[in-house]
Amino acid sequence: DGGITQSPKYLFRKEGQNVTLSCEQNLNHDAMYWYRQDPGQGLRLIYYSQIVNDFQKGDIAEGYSVSREKKESFPLTVTSAQKNPTAFYLCASSISDWGASTEAFFGQGTRLTVV
Amino acid sequence: KQEVTQIPAALSVPEGENLVLNCSFTDSAIYNLQWFRQDPGKGLTSLLLIQSSQREQTSGRLNASLDKSSGRSTLYIAASQPGDSATYLCAVHSGGSNYKLTFGKGTLLTVNP
Numbered sequence: 001d002g003g004i005t006q007s008p009k010y011l012f013r014k015e016g017q018n019v020t021l022s023c024e025q026n027l028n029h030d031a032m033y034w035y036r037q038d039p040g041q042g043l044r045l046i047y048y049s050q051i052v053n054d055f056q057k058g059d060i061a062e063g064y065s066v067s068r069e070k071k072e073s074f075p076l077t078v079t080s081a082q083k084n085p086t087a088f089y090l091c092a093s094s095i096s097d098w099g100a101s102t103e104a105f106f107g108q109g110t111r112l113t114v115v
Numbered sequence: 116k117q118e119v120t121q122i123p124a125a126l127s128v129p130e131g132e133n134l135v136l137n138c139s140f141t142d143s144a145i146y147n148l149q150w151f152r153q154d155p156g157k158g159l160t161s162l163l164l165i166q167s168s169q170r171e172q173t174s175g176r177l178n179a180s181l182d183k184s185s186g187r188s189t190l191y192i193a194a195s196q197p198g199d200s201a202t203y204l205c206a207v208h209s210g211g212s213n214y215k216l217t218f219g220k221g222t223l224l225t226v227n228p
Contacts, residue, residue: 006158033216042220043204058215090158092216102208104149104216106159 003027006091006107012115013078013085021076021110023091030096032074033104036060037088046089049074050096078112086114117142117209121219128195129227136190136222138205143183146208150179150190153202153221162203163190195226 004025013019025032034046045058049068063082068074074093078085091107118141128134138148147166151159163172163179165188171180178191192199202221209217 035218040220043206043216043218045215048215088156092159102146103161103164104206104208105161106151108158109156111156 004091004093004105004107006089006110008110009108011110011112013112014115016080018077018079019112021078021089021091021112023074023076023107024072025074025091025093025105026072027093027105028071029093029105030071031094031102032068033092033094034058034064034066034074034076035090035092037090037109043090046076085112087112117145117207117217119205119207119217119219121203121205121222123222124220125223125225127225127227130195130197132195132226133191133193134195134224136192136203136205136224138188138190138219140186140188140207140217142209143186144209145183148179148181148188149206149208149216150177150188151204151206153204159204192224195224197226197228199226200224 007022031050033048035043037043044060046064047066049055055068065077089110092104094102094104120139122137149164150162153159165172165181176193181188202223204221205219206216
């Protein structure tokens with residue numbers, strides 16, 4: 001089955017903890033993205049990566065970190081510096097960020113709750 | 116800065132009705148536009164991708180149009196069914212060194228049996 005796998009589906013974090021959300025794709029896509037979704041605010045871009053060992057900040061990168069050591073994997077760490085981490089997190093990938101036919105595909109999301 | 120607006124925010128229709136969802140964007144310099152469907156608590160499912168050079172795309176009962184010069188797209192759903200109930204999201208791909216998808220806030224569609 002080709003696609004994007006996010007894990008875990010649900011995650012609970014205590015105040016002051018760092019947590020890491022997993023995103024793996026077997027679509028052989030170069031570009032990968034992390035979005036945050038909050039009610040009434042739509043999707044907002046946290047980080048994106050166009051190629052292995054390279055990534056750029058999106059609109060709301062503060063309090064988050066990423067790595068891209070392998071083409072297939074783009075984990076997101078929510079650090080204790082993120083003031084309001086409770087949200088639904090979505091990972092996406094596309095063939096390339098250059099050119100017109102860059103259809104994006106999404107995983108099923110991880111719901112993070114601070115307890 | 117690219118901004119995407121979707122109207123209406125919510126729509127309720129009886130089963131069998133044809134309907135149109137609207138999407139507008141402020142910067143016409145886009146690579147393409149993509150329509151997604153999202154069910155509650157789930158990820159996004161890609162419905163249609165329209166290249167900037169295209170006017171429309173069709174998939175089954177769905178037809179999406181693009182008027183790049185006026186910054187508008189519509190998603191037409193024919194003969195709606197209760198299973199079509201979901202949130203529909205429009206997103207534009209902007210190119211250059213700051214490539215990313217910019218999303219609208221979505222239209223919540225309810226199709227009543």
